[in-house]
Amino acid sequence: MSDDAGLQALREAARLSPDNLPLRQLLAQQLLDKGYLAEAEAEFRAALVLSPKNPDITAGLAEVFVRQGQHGPALAALEPLLATPGCPPRLGVLAARALLGEGDTAGASARYHDAVARDPSVADPDLAARLTPLVTPSIPQAPAPAAPAYAAPAPSPSSSSEEGVERAKITFADVAGMDTVKEALRMKLLLPLQQPELFSAFGKRAGGGVLLYGPPGAGKTHLARAAAGELGAAFVSVGLSDILDMYIGSSERNLRATFDMARRNRPCVLFFDEVDALAARRSDMRQAHTRQIVNQFLAELDGVDQDANEGVLVLAATNAPWYVDAAFRRPGRLDQPVFVPPPDLAARAAILRILCRDKPLAEMDFDAVARATEHFVGADLKGVLDRAVEAKLHESIKAGRPIPLTTHDLLNAARAVRPTAVREWMATARNYVMHANDSGAWDELMPWVKGKW
The missing domain is CATH 3.40.50.300 (P-loop containing nucleotide triphosphate hydrolases)
Structure with missing residues (x-):
């Protein structure tokens, strides 16, 4: 979770007033804007329980799905809204992104051009560059604006212009x-x-x-x-x-x-x-x-x-x-x-959420796992998850079905993994900061090496 004071205040307010729909909707949108997708999804779902047919909340949840790469659920959420007369054009652009993610370039192009024709302000140049333009034979295509001197033609996201790119x-x-x-x-x-x-x-x-x-x-x-x-x-x-x-x-x-x-x-x-x-x-x-x-x-x-x-x-x-x-x-x-510092407690919890977002999960307490993994960096946390997944796979094979990961699984794995090199690196950094820093180049490290490391 971010340490942003405003966001923390919103979370606390939502916790104290769980039935306050505008508050929950605002918190969900803030989380989405800051990129905390798993948490934003949870808040949008909680808001939908309070207002099941709210189009703004549904659209927010669909955007979370698109940004997580879950294009099918995004389209399922958007479908009732798209069928409504006068559907907001921005939802058409969102649907185009989801359709493109599903591989339906023609459908995505149709949705996008229809939305932009109704409201040019929703145009997304990056999305447009990835779509096949709809060309009407009777209307000549306008020449593309001149690109900056340094710009190369944008290749498709799945290809590169030459080997190594x-x-x-x-x-x-x-x-x-x-x-x-x-x-x-x-x-x-x-x-x-x-x-x-x-x-x-x-x-x-x-x-x-x-x-x-x-x-x-x-x-x-x-x-x-x-x-x-x-x-x-x-x-x-x-x-x-x-x-x-x-x-x-x-x-x-x-x-x-x-x-x-x-x-x-x-x-x-x-x-x-x-x-x-x-x-x-x-x-x-x-x-x-x-x-x-x-x-x-x-x-x-x-x-x-x-x-x-x-x-x-x-x-x-x-x-x-x-x-x-x-x-x-x-x-x-x-x-x-x-x-690039070692992750703090809030960052470790967020890393675990990202690592686990495509795994079958029971209700998780990522903060508890973060507290148990002090001095772990991202690579160490991935090792914890890999170890927990291996153990869970053995259980799932015996049961003949996927068994969701639990907080207990991650905590067990964390107890069996040692953080790799952070302490050793900080010890080396301390020598340079304390004894070879006449130029002040490593002043940024001073609070770290004087801390608990």
Whole structure:
């Protein structure tokens, strides 16, 4: 659950006044807007009990289903509303998204164009780009507006323009907690592309770089993929094997080719995992050709001209930021280190909700499991769930039917799993923060290393 004070107040008010329909409806909508889909679904269902035929509540529940990928239930919820004369056009757009998710492109296109014809303000450019336009032979099609200089034709979500380029299917709604980190990414990377006129007024260009750092398993890679999905941009994940080569000069050429591929597919999120292996401190290197890789990396981040990397968003992740060459933190490069912390109690509960949302569940107390998994990161929590699922599968096989997971199952699994590397990572971080922080680069970690770790 979010620590947002307003949302907490709404939840408490709804708990004290469970029959207050406007209050429950407001809480459900707030949860939906903030991306807490499982909780929003529960609140919309509770509101429907109070007002079974309320079209706004039904539409809200349908939107939750669409965003969770449950397109069939979304269409079932929308069907009575769509059959009503004068159905609001926004519901037609919502139905189009659900139909597209079911693979009915023609039906989705018909619903979308009918809704937009009745109310142009509900137009969704991203959805329209994924639909087959309805072309009437007697009416010539208007030419498409010119795209920005850096924009490439948008491929369909299920395909990529070339090998190595993918389309992320998750967004920030699929990332539990980390609100501060997500806000930093929005301001640095996403909003300049989504609102270019506003940012250009202040001389800010679309593009740039962010260095994500933190303990292993905290969700850095998941967050980078969600950033691409949030933007609807291409996503290129770069591993060491994609760059490093035994022959002198080949690694530099591979690095150049990777950046060129990102520039051809912009807007693009270019993600370097374990970047300390490619961007290590040159003072620690004994061989000249390894220093040349770092030099090439820096040159590609700068670009051959000031517009070379416009629309290319570089995200780099590392567990050891202190080993990254200081030149990468210069403005215009990976100039904004962002700490991805271990999840707190509320974030752990939200992670568990996301991990469990496609599993058969009994009534769950995720807060209790979160309290029992202190110091666990996202990868550890997934391990807890995997262990619980394996045990439940044995029961289900014997019973001949799926047996829902319970809170007790997760608690049993949590007792058998130890958190992986957070304590060790914090111990290392403490050494750098306390004894090698003359520049103040690691001040952000001070509250953490002085805490209970």
